[in-house]
Structure formats: structure tokens, C-alpha cells
Amino acid sequence: MYKYDNYDQQMVDARVEEFRDQARRRLEGKLTEDQFKPLRLMNGLYLQLHAYMLRVAIPYGTLNGEQMTALANIADKYDRGYGHFTTRQNLQYNWIKLEDAADILADLAKVEMHAIQTSGNCIRNISSDHFAGAAQDELVDPRPYAELLRQWSSFHPEFTYLPRKFKICVIASEKDRAAMRLHDIGIQIVQQDGEIGARFFVGGGMGRTPMIAPMIRDFVPLDQLITYAEACLRVYNRYGRRDNKYKARIKILVHELGKDEYTRQVEEEFAHMLDQGVEPPREELERLKPFFADPTFEDGAKTVDRSDPDFALWVDRNTHRHKNDAYVSAVISLKPVAGIPGDATGDQMRVMANLAQQYSFDELRIMHTQNVVLPHVKIADLHALWTQLDAADLGAPNMDTIEDMIACPGLDYCALANARSIPLAQRISEKFDASGKTEKLGELKLKISGCINACGHHHAGHIGILGVDKKGVENYQLSLGGSEAEDVSLAKITGPGFTEDGVIEAVETVTDVYLAQKQGEERFLDTYRRIGMAPFKEALYD
Amino acid sequence: MKVLTGNDLKTGDVTWWTGTSWSRDVNDAADVGERGAEILAREEAARRVNVPYLIEAERTENGVRPAHIKDRVRAVGPTVRPDLTLNPQNPEALDWVI
Ligand code: HEM
Ligand code: SF4
Numbered sequence: 052m053y054k055y056d057n058y059d060q061q062m063v064d065a066r067v068e069e070f071r072d073q074a075r076r077r078l079e080g081k082l083t084e085d086q087f088k089p090l091r092l093m094n095g096l097y098l099q100l101h102a103y104m105l106r107v108a109i110p111y112g113t114l115n116g117e118q119m120t121a122l123a124n125i126a127d128k129y130d131r132g133y134g135h136f137t138t139r140q141n142l143q144y145n146w147i148k149l150e151d152a153a154d155i156l157a158d159l160a161k162v163e164m165h166a167i168q169t170s171g172n173c174i175r176n177i178s179s180d181h182f183a184g185a186a187q188d189e190l191v192d193p194r195p196y197a198e199l200l201r202q203w204s205s206f207h208p209e210f211t212y213l214p215r216k217f218k219i220c221v222i223a224s225e226k227d228r229a230a231m232r233l234h235d236i237g238i239q240i241v242q243q244d245g246e247i248g249a250r251f252f253v254g255g256g257m258g259r260t261p262m263i264a265p266m267i268r269d270f271v272p273l274d275q276l277i278t279y280a281e282a283c284l285r286v287y288n289r290y291g292r293r294d295n296k297y298k299a300r301i302k303i304l305v306h307e308l309g310k311d312e313y314t315r316q317v318e319e320e321f322a323h324m325l326d327q328g329v330e331p332p333r334e335e336l337e338r339l340k341p342f343f344a345d346p347t348f349e350d351g352a353k354t355v356d357r358s359d360p361d362f363a364l365w366v367d368r369n370t371h372r373h374k375n376d377a378y379v380s381a382v383i384s385l386k387p388v389a390g391i392p393g394d395a396t397g398d399q400m401r402v403m404a405n406l407a408q409q410y411s412f413d414e415l416r417i418m419h420t421q422n423v424v425l426p427h428v429k430i431a432d433l434h435a436l437w438t439q440l441d442a443a444d445l446g447a448p449n450m451d452t453i454e455d456m457i458a459c460p461g462l463d464y465c466a467l468a469n470a471r472s473i474p475l476a477q478r479i480s481e482k483f484d485a486s487g488k489t490e491k492l493g494e495l496k497l498k499i500s501g502c503i504n505a506c507g508h509h510h511a512g513h514i515g516i517l518g519v520d521k522k523g524v525e526n527y528q529l530s531l532g533g534s535e536a537e538d539v540s541l542a543k544i545t546g547p548g549f550t551e552d553g554v555i556e557a558v559e560t561v562t563d564v565y566l567a568q569k570q571g572e573e574r575f576l577d578t579y580r581r582i583g584m585a586p587f588k589e590a591l592y593d
Numbered sequence: 594m595k596v597l598t599g600n601d602l603k604t605g606d607v608t609w610w611t612g613t614s615w616s617r618d619v620n621d622a623a624d625v626g627e628r629g630a631e632i633l634a635r636e637e638a639a640r641r642v643n644v645p646y647l648i649e650a651e652r653t654e655n656g657v658r659p660a661h662i663k664d665r666v667r668a669v670g671p672t673v674r675p676d677l678t679l680n681p682q683n684p685e686a687l688d689w690v691i
Contacts, residue, residue, distance in 0.1 A: 078602065080640045084637070084644055098600060100607070100667050101605070101607060101670060102600070103600075103605040148603060148604045148605055149603055150603045391673055462666055463672055468663070471672065473671075
């Protein structure tokens with residue numbers, strides 16, 4: 052894992068003290084809310100329905116046991132004993148007091164963490180594959196590239212006041228486990244003629260105008276990676292729609308200019324920048340790589356004892372193939388039946404931290420599906436691991452099933468929400484678990500957002516649910532056919548919306564259509580793509 | 594009735610204007626009539642509340658009921674965590690939100 056050097060630590064420590072002073076001045080009345088709001092947002096501090104909310108960055112979703120323990124301690128000491136892991140691979144606390152915020156940031160800084168650039172119109176936390184450095188199918192570990200981009204984008208003066216927020220994702224496999232093409236810039240590390248380089252996809256996003264990022268360059272040599280990214284941002288910074296918040300994301304610029312014209316402008320800017328010394332020396336990337344070197348893997352058993360069916364099910368569902376065949380990556384589900392997706396208590400965080408130290412070379416990852424990964428677990432240790440997870444209510448065997456749904460905080464916490472998301476998630480999970488249908492449905496990605504901002508990725512759900520406000524009453528739109536993976540697509544709305552009870556029935560109905568029409572090994576998404584919307588619509592509205 | 598609400602500057606707690614000060618209980622909320630904007634400006638300047646705003650509400654047999662569901666959620670707490678609401682002994686109170 053990356054370790055801060057003196058510069059990193061100094062920057063973060065200086066920021067804590069700067070914020071402490073700003074918060075003090077706000078509390079003393081020397082700053083108005085209008086003056087203070089941009090300052091607190093630069094440090095991840097929002098005001099939500101019930102209190103302040105603090106969003107902590109977890110760079111490319113990687114953290115160690117000590118950091119997870121620190122997050123647990125903050126939850127217990129300053130919040131109400133829990134935190135919410137998000138689709139941005141971050142953590143949010145819901146009950147923060149302004150008078151405590153600087154102390155929390157100081158506690159985070161002690162373990163090389165912060166909340167910088169987790170809000171505002173800047174380059175946000177870089178996301179990546181949660182199985183990075185472990186997956187059997189990756190070309191290289193994408194994290195050194197993500198770390199290089201993190202360093203470049205942290206406090207980048209030119210990109211501190213962009214037209215709108217900016218999200219970058221880096222992966223290094225053909226399989227996309229990070230919704231790469233739904234980011235402002237998606238980078239896939241690829242190989243061409245034996246050389247490693249970067250493929251750029253620009254202008255994706257969700258929100259009110261979802262777009263899939265088109266590829267604008269199939270190969271950027273590694274010693275031009277940062278320069279190319281900078282060119283992409285510079286064109287956006289110059290021409291992005293600052294006049295209209297709803298049209299200010301780069302996806303609108305790329306869409307309005309057209310991919311070809313946007314690309315032409317980027318290439319022109321890039322050619323102009325190439326000899327200006329923007330690129331960090333290549334040694335910098337080489338310096339970063341050893342931080343992400345493989346731990347010392349040992350030989351061991353390659354199969355598990357399947358005599359306990361509950362354990363066997365969990366192994367089948369919640370483990371992922373590792374590049375060393377004596378290991379797997381294990382997924383810790385934060386989706387217990389009828390639980391709140393992504394929430395973990397301080398005690399659960401400590402359990403996960405300890406298990407990471409015990410079984411996974413002290414590493415954890417946050418998934419965009421709001422679960423946690425132990426990336427390197429010896430197959431021989433799996434049973435012991437599962438036993439302890441189960442005891443902490445962390446052993447749900449449901450990865451990628453309908454019970455593993457994404458749900459944003461919605462109207463229970465979020466000031467922008469139209470409708471609640473979490474109660475839907477709870478009722479659906481309870482219902483499908485009770486009827487035993489989850490198992491039959493196999494891979495089915497259900498994603499719920501409480502408003503059009505799409506924090507819950509509903510556009511990318513095999514089944515998506517969007518909360519809307521219908522004359523002051525919660526109402527839900529259903530959509531089908533989205534995917535955030537390598538077979539990326541945007542979901543289409545089925546038709547008129549539903550009440551809370553109605554949408555739960557509707558989910559049942561569309562899964563029945565699938566089960567009736569399914570051929571062979573088809574997933575829900577495959578069947579939908581083969582038969583189209585009509586049979587689903589018919590069942591829903593006739 | 595018109596009611597004034599906001600979040601406490603220091604703690605972020607949801608608060609309601611009672612006519613003389615701020616309370617965490619929506620049932621203490623006073624009708625501010627036409628004086629909303631004036632009180633709002635004064636209280637914000639005095640830093641007793643952060644981003645206050647004026648809402649419509651109704652006085653019912655069971656107390657004050659904000660017109661919009663968002664403010665009813667604010668008044669009690671997250672509906673999915675009865676233990677963290679203002680009235681954890683009485684989870685049925687959450688039905689009031691809908
Ligand atoms: C509760 C406080 C939150 C607020 C105020 C908030 C606000 C927003 C807004 C305004 C947008 C739309 C941006 C645009 O289209 O220009 C957005 C998008 C998004 N947010 Fe949130 N959000 C919150 C929580 C979350 C949470 C909890 C997650 C993860 C579960 C999340 C992840 C995302 C993602 C993935 C997108 C859409 C992707 C994109 O187009 O960038 N946000 N959020
Ligand atoms: S999608 Fe809407 S309701 Fe959900 S967290 Fe984002 S802004 Fe809030």
C-alpha cells in the first residue's frame with residue numbers, strides 16, 4: 052500500500068489546521084455560512100437532513116487495518132456508532148458536529164487519511180477495481196497509476212475550480228468491476244505491441260443525463276499519461292458549461308461538441324503541452340510501484356472442504372479468483388437480509404480490520420457496490436474467516452444477487468432526496484430472501500437512487516429504481532437493462548411510476564417474466580436484451 | 594401555519610423556532626405568521642441556527658405536522674433507524690412521517 056512521504060503528511064496536517072481555524076471563525080461569527088460553505092465542502096463536510104455529514108476519501112478504495120480501526124473509532128467517538136460505505140468507495144458519517152470536525156480530520160491525518168476533494172468542483176477520489184493487485188485476469192495492478200493520478204490531482208491549482216465535479220477511474224482488465232465508462236474519465240491500462248499504456252474513455256456519467264464515455268484514444272504511452280489527462284481536463288475547464296449547473300459536467304461538453312471534435316481539441320492541446328514538462332519523471336511511477344508489490348504468497352490448499360453447505364454457498368458466491376491459486380479475494384457483504392446497504396457499525400469495522408490483519412496481509416478494499424473485500428485470503432484460511440464473519444453478521448452469501456443491491460441514503464438522510472431508498476432495499480431483500488427466489492435469480496443487479504443525481508447508480512442497474520416526488524408523495528420509477536460492467540448499457544424506464552408497495556410488486560413481476568422466459572444460463576440482463584422491454588411492460592401495466 | 598426551522602450551527606441538530614428560542618421538538622414550533630423573514634435574518638446573524646428556512650405546517654390534534662415529508666423526516670430522524678430517532682421508545686411514531 053502507498054505510504055505518505057513527508058510532503059503528503061505535511062499537506063494533510065496543514066489542511067487540518069487551516070480548517071480548524073476556519074471552523075473556529077465560523078463558530079465565532081467571523082465567517083457567514085455563504086463564506087464558510089465552500090471551505091467546509093473542500094473538506095468533505097456537508098449539511099444534511101439531521102446533522103453535518105463528513106465524507107472521508109479512501110483512495111481507489113484501498114485501506115489497511117489501522118485505518119479501518121481509526122474509522123471505527125471515529126464512528127464511536129464522534130458519530131452514532133456507524134458509517135456508510137458508498138458507491139464512490141468512500142465512507143460517510145451522518146451525525147457529525149461542526150465543533151468536532153477539525154478533531155476528526157486530525158484523527159484521520161494520524162492514519163494518512165483525509166476528506167480533501169471529496170466534495171466541490173474538483174477532481175474527486177480516484178476509483179479503481181476492488182480486486183486490483185489480486186485478480187487473476189488483470190494485466191497489471193492499476194493502483195500505481197491511480198496513485199500517480201491522485202498525486203497529480205491533489206491540490207492541482209488549475210483544476211480546483213472546474214465547471215463541475217470530476218471523477219476518474221482506472222482499471223487494468225477487460226472485465227470492468229468499477230463502472231469505468233460511467234466516469235468523467237475512464238482509463239483502462241492496456242498492452243500494445245508489448246508496451247503498457249492507457250486507453251482513454253471520456254465523458255461518461257450518471258446523474259440527470261446519463262452517458263457512456265466514448266473511447267477517445269486507444270493508447271497513450273505511459274510517459275505521456277498525465278499530460279494527456281491534463282489536456283482532457285484543460286479543454287473541459289475552458290469550454291465546460293459554467294453557465295448551467297445541469298449542463299456543466301464534461302459528458303455534456305463531449306456530447307455537444309461530438310466525440311470527434313472534442314478529441315481533436317484534446318489532441319491539439321496535448322501536442323502543444325508535450326514539451327512543456329507537464330509529465331512527472333518516469334521514475335516517479337517506478338517509485339510508486341513497489342508500494343503495491345505482491346505480498347509474500349505461500350503455497351497451500353487449492354480447494355475447500357465443502358461439507359458445510361452454508362460455507363460452500365458463501366465460498367461460491369463471495370470469493371473471487373486470485374492470481375495465486377492458493378488464494379482468493381473474499382467479499383464481506385454489508386447487505387444482511389433487511390439491513391441498510393453499506394452501513395457498518397464501529398464494532399463491525401473493527402472485526403473487518405482485525406480479519407484483514409489476520410488473513411489478508413493487512414489490506415482491505417471498499418467496493419462500489421458498498422461491500423468490503425479482503426483481497427488476499429489463503430484458501431486454507433477461508434473457513435476460519437467465514438466463521439468469524441458470520442458471527443459478526445458479516446457473512447451474507449449474496450454477492451451480485453438481488454439482495455446485494457446498491458441503495459443511496461435517500462430521504463432518510465439526504466437533503467436532495469425525493470424519496471426514501473433504504474426502506475425499499477430492506478423490503479426487497481427481506482421478500483426475496485423469504486421466498487427463496489434470490490437463489491433462482493442468480494446474478495441480478497438492483498440499484499436504487501432517491502433522486503435523479505443517481506448516487507445509487509440506478510441507470511446502471513439490471514433493474515433500477517429512481518425515487519421521484521409526486522405532489523409531495525414518494526413515487527418510484529422502474530427501469531430495466533442497465534449495466535456498469537464491460538457490457539455497459541443504460542437502463543430504460545418501463546413506464547409510469549409506482550407507489551412504494553407498487554414498485555416492490557413490480558420488481559417481483561419483472562423477475563417472474565425473466566424466470567418464465569429465461570433460456571439456458573441466461574442472466575436477467577441477457578434475457579432482457581434478447582426479448583426486449585415489451586413482455587415486461589405487458590406484465591407490469593396490463 | 595408558517596414555521597421556522599434550521600440546523601443548530603454547532604451540532605447540526607434539527608431545530609424549530611418556538612417564538613422565543615429554538616427547540617428540538619417540532620411540537621414546540623410557533624406560528625411565525627408574516628414575521629418569518631425578519632426572525633430568520635436575526636437568528637442567523639446571532640449564529641443560533643444555520644441555514645434556517647420557512648415551511649408550511651399544520652397544527653393537528655397530535656401536534657405540529659410539517660407539510661413536506663422531508664421536514665417530517667427531519668423532525669423525527671431516519672425512518673430506518675428507530676433507535677436513533679427522537680423517540681426511540683416509540684417506533685410507531687415513525688408512521689407519522691408518511
Ligand atoms: C448524502 C449526501 C450526498 C449528496 C448531497 C450528493 C450529491 C450528488 C449530486 C448533486 C450528484 C449529481 C452530480 C451531477 O450530475 O452533476 C451526485 C452524483 C453522484 N453521487 Fe452523490 N451525493 C450524496 C451522497 C452520495 C452517496 C452516499 C454516494 C454513494 C452511495 C454518492 C455517489 C454518487 C455517484 C456515484 C454519483 C453519480 C455519478 C456521477 O455522475 O458522477 N453520493 N451526488
Ligand atoms: S441520489 Fe439523490 S437522494 Fe440519493 S444520495 Fe444522491 S443526492 Fe441524495
